[in-house]
Amino acid sequence: MNNNSLVSIFDYSKEEVIEVLKLASEFEKNPNQDLLNGKVVASLFFEPSTRTRLSFETAIQRLGGRIIGFSDASSSSVKKGETLKDTIKMVDNYADLIVMRHPIEGSARYASEVANIPVINAGDGANQHPTQTMLDLYTIYQTQGTLENLDITLVGDLKYGRTVHSLIMALSRFNPTFHFVAPKELEMPAGYKVYLEEKGIAYTEHLEMEEVIDNTDILYMTRVQRERFADPLEYEKVKDVYVLCNSMLDNTKDNLRILHPLPRVNEISVDVDENPKAYYFQQALNGVYARQAIICKSLNLKK
């Protein structure tokens, strides 16, 4: 058991969130720092996720660390029936830090209890993905200069999107105003709305984003996937409603930035890419800085 693990975003206090964001901005200014020199990081991807793995491995390389591990459980002993506990016990002996992605929910918390070295959760099934949340927070902080009192609009699949749920929970510490824009089938689950009401956080719900985007600071887009609809006709009816195109941005605020966890399908039209308010590619790059900061915090390497 190691208390420097990051399994869920609420493992960090509000102060620790700010501390890591400030550290991330130092890595943005100066990404190559030899802080992990002589250290070995185990990168254990029990299910493939190229995007997250490359981001982590870039963060480790830029810090001068070495990597052991696997990118897919089919090439590891896990396939031969080894338990997660035994795999973690083995790796615990070899490495200084574990980065783990696993399809089973709660696996990261369990691994953090089995290991003596810190574990960073790179996604445990439908449960948590705190480094994604930290990179979203960093991007908001970096583009707005603060996390406090922002007007934030979330668009698309608000029902199943783990990313948006973690993000609203994390932002709820910073007195935001939320606007949820989604088709009926994919609206924000009641449990999260109750949570916000208990915390006294204002939110509104809409079927179309035009109703709110002119006054918002952050427009967070997500994919609306056909598979989520029981009735394909319902999907056909709404699919174009949740597509952002450049002309819709004419009257928006200057400080508005458009985020998207990527990969996108068609929910942001390519004509938005050249707009200075489009920020999703920088957002992906911020993942490296945020992960560098998280790794350093887990190993007490800075400050």
Added chain:
Amino acid sequence: MVKDKELQVSAIENGTVIDHIPDNQLFKVIHVLGLQNIDNLITFGRGYKSSRDGKKGIIKIENKFLDDADVNKLALVAPSAKINIIKDFEVIEKKCVQVPDSIVGIVKCVNPMCITNQEHVTTKFAVVDKENLSLKCHYCEKITDNENIRIVE
């Protein structure tokens, strides 16, 4: 009335009487406490009239005193139950069952994709609603509510 009371508490010399068990939970209480597996002298009954509960069940266990884990288990299936501790045919202590803040082991997580249902991991829950018994899994963070509570074998 007096006779009924005698029946509830006086028939054992030393041990525990669990009273005011909801009538339909009697066999669940026997099961969660594992009473089928111990050698102690046990008598139980259901269908007793109770002014408070309508009908209730009672269990009397000779020479057994419930530990904290037992009380936690009881809280999950019969939170309204009352525990009487008997010494020399006298009730020396009465205890109400209290739902604890957390529950370790005992209950299965409702989420089939949870690590506790995939590997040999002891379950752990925070009790997020004591009145309606709602449990939040320490691992997968999903809620197991009252009607989905299953006891680990």
